[in-house]
Amino acid sequence: MAGVKRIPADVIRRQLEAVFRTWGMAEDRIATTVEVMVATDLSGVDSHGLGMLPSYADRRRRGIMNMQPDLKIVREKPAVALIDADRSIGHPPSVMAMKLAVEKARACGVAAVGVRNSNHFGAAGYYSRMAAEMGMVGMAMTNAPGAAMVPTFGLEAMLGTNPIAFAAPATKNPPFSLDMATTTVAFGKLTISKRLGKAIPEGWALDEDGQSTTNADIAHAARRQLPLGGDRERGGHKGYGLGTMVEILCAVLTGAWADGVDDEGRPKHTDYDVGHFFFAIDPSLVRADGEFEDDMDRMMDMLRATPPADPSKPVMVAGDPEVRETEERTRLGIPVADMLIEETRAVAEECGAEFLLA
């Protein structure tokens, strides 16, 4: 197993800023993007923070990502809007979209904002948590570039890992915060297992012949992941259905789908024109002030009080591991795999940014 080094969040922050500056991004968008990425690393979601930088560099190199995009609201109604991201890196248009959804929800009760023509936006959970921190129930989804999920009964991957994130504020507790790929695991988990040289559990992925595999290299190359649930008998068609729902809201509804199919009706997987979908509800327009948040506390406390099957493993609520991880990583630094440190060095060298993770 390869080594891992603890690096302070602030060093990672400055490393990302240095790279993005040489890429020609505007300062306010650098600030937004770095904030999302570092918060994600702090929360323990290693696959979606700094770990994405090599892939972003690749997309920039291939001209898929536009570093000076013109973010435009192209449709707008009282409770809905559509943003064209002009091939931006996904984080700035996503923060813009969730802010707009929250603002509209304060007036209307609920609002949804879609984004098209975007790119990878990091961790979906950042945006739903952002809404919760503004007092809203929030939801965030994205279609994921690259086919990864094999539909139930299928042999080939047709959809991305298409995550769903949902958050809700409480009075005393940190927000309830769910962030899940609709595949059994996020593709990033295969990348991490590959990077660390670890085997993966049965039921996560298939090989090129559609057979179950425990080899992370083979699974990573084949990109044939099982939907949440696994096989048909254990509900895999539900994970497939949820992944399709995300595709409908993020890609079909926003028009990100427009370039998604080739002449034979097969997905193009061109790695761009990613779409996102954000959703906010103002609980103070449904319940009396504070009632919702108080009941959230009662529900979260009740769930944590479930008698555990194994006393050493208490029952948690979505968001608990991330809160604990953020506390620990803020204190001890963010663990970064040697391979990712070297990949980051290569990105910095290529664009002439200072390398700070040494």
Added chain:
Amino acid sequence: MAGVKRIPADVIRRQLEAVFRTWGMAEDRIATTVEVMVATDLSGVDSHGLGMLPSYADRRRRGIMNMQPDLKIVREKPAVALIDADRSIGHPPSVMAMKLAVEKARACGVAAVGVRNSNHFGAAGYYSRMAAEMGMVGMAMTNAPGAAMVPTFGLEAMLGTNPIAFAAPATKNPPFSLDMATTTVAFGKLTISKRLGKAIPEGWALDEDGQSTTNADIAHAARRQLPLGGDRERGGHKGYGLGTMVEILCAVLTGAWADGVDDEGRPKHTDYDVGHFFFAIDPSLVRADGEFEDDMDRMMDMLRATPPADPSKPVMVAGDPEVRETEERTRLGIPVADMLIEETRAVAEECGAEFLLA
């Protein structure tokens, strides 16, 4: 295995009407409720149509269901509303709520309507499909009376099977229509397996001691189902998270939660004050007219064209089995298990309604 008899939809319709009339329901609410229940039986969801009648009779007998409720809108904003169902059977307030959500979405782009103080509303998929048939993207959820789902790492059931339904219209295809419990299977599947004397697959449910069981009687009595995904390693915490999301939207947000906890913070499972959540988006306010529906056709056709792992089992899209089943059952009648026929006879005899399934 017990016997099954094919009964024409119209006979089941008249049987339900006869029972509801003796229960004192208003004619328009009988029509609504019977329409939802028979459409559900026709679509193959045996657990949520006529199969619920014995349970409804029980809830009426225990005074949990009010057959002459006063359905009231208690909060209203441009894109959101809250309905108090006055302990109604769930179908009429749910149809009212989805109609209101669709009407508001036509003006605002998106809208959400919650219902509290309700009861079992049948199949969630009926309401999302109803929105799709009105040209909307629709979503419907309910918290389910009775604890069934064991949280990840837990020993006891704490949440219901809390289903999520989602539908979207297409131009040529019937709507995409997903309707899924957030447990591996709907509780009704355990009821059906029990009724038919069939074993259940490993991974669906636990026994009283928290051990996996394949005995439908034991699983039905224990009410300890696994969340979608199963164990932690295979993503069961995601199913648990989705179930909690449904509880938050349907119960905590609507205030159906208010009576949900006893003095020690444990769920009361009082079998009433069920909450629902409905959500509609008008795609014509986001895309140009017809574009969304055309792209839905392309996506659904693309998914069905996925090369299958086994040529005798083609890849389907959510809603396909229900469309096929509705066509077949409209022709051949609805298969009803002998035990359910006898249970229906008992319900009819108790309230003095004519028995028509003989």
